[in-house]
Amino acid sequence: MRLVIADCQVDYVGRLTAHLPMAKRLILIKSDGSVSIHADDRAYKPLNWMSPPCWLVEEPPADGVDDIEAVWVVENKAGEQLRISIAGFHHDSSHELGLDPGLVKDGVEAHLQELLAEHIETLGAGYTLIRREYMTAIGPVDILCRDADGQTVAVEIKRRGEIDGVEQLTRYLDLLNRDSTIAPVAGVFAAQAIKPQAKTLANDRGIRCVVLDYDKLRGTEDTEFKLF
Missing domain, CATH: 3.40.1350.10 (Trna Endonuclease; Chain: A, domain 1)
Structure with a gap:
């Protein structure tokens, strides 16, 4: 699992469009390929996400855009995209969690x-x-x-x-x-x-x-x- 805290704006492009303006957020990238964007509230629910199978690639910022360091594009097999424009990184770490035994049902x-x-x-x-x-x-x-x-x-x-x-x-x-x-x-x-x-x-x-x-x-x- 990769944990990234960054100043970012997020645009979802697919069956509908959604925009998250620039703010400091947690980006979770899991080993199954899923990517989710979290704020410091809303309990466990992400602000936006992309479920697997999906793929993350990094694109250079557009010409003339000086305040963006990186653009991450997460796309699924349906062609829907999460476009994450990152203005600054505060934390970036990766952790191997190993095989999870799964939820023990009541x-x-x-x-x-x-x-x-x-x-x-x-x-x-x-x-x-x-x-x-x-x-x-x-x-x-x-x-x-x-x-x-x-x-x-x-x-x-x-x-x-x-x-x-x-x-x-x-x-x-x-x-x-x-x-x-x-x-x-x-x-x-x-x-x-x-x-x-x-x-x-x-x-x-x-x-x-x-x-x-x-x-x-x-x-x-x-x-x-x-x-x-």
Whole structure:
């Protein structure tokens, strides 16, 4: 991971345009290629970002622009760009974090995954399970399954569905769809409750949202011959 604190302005050019005027900000460049721009507020949420797969190249400043030291252009496969114009560097360091073990789910979230895997047709008639915790280079997909037409489907499960969960599933889908043995891979974002912003983002990215009823799923458990 590379951490850069710099005076910069950021312009997003793609399906829409967005501009961040010159200010001191943190630029996070991760090993998966993602780039995000942060201010010293808004908790963990970036001001703007580019999800992988994307590529960063450095361009020289335009002629006659003396107050810009460097221009970083981050572009994804759709041709969308983040153009980061840097007027001055305050900090620049790189750190090797190693392999992350991933998020340890709480009891309810882990149980939701187990129940949904056991009753995969909750997602639709004809769905079949491939496996739980399908490992990828960037972490495990909660559930990998097939729909009634045989298409591969990746499922991300949360107790509360928020934007970061949609981003996580998007990263998995970008990676999985490069694997010709299982592509094309569709996405399902499943949670007990899904925030409107997360649903809007998921729909925009072609990801289906499913609201899970935990109590109903628990009611499908087979308790016969169990002591506890």
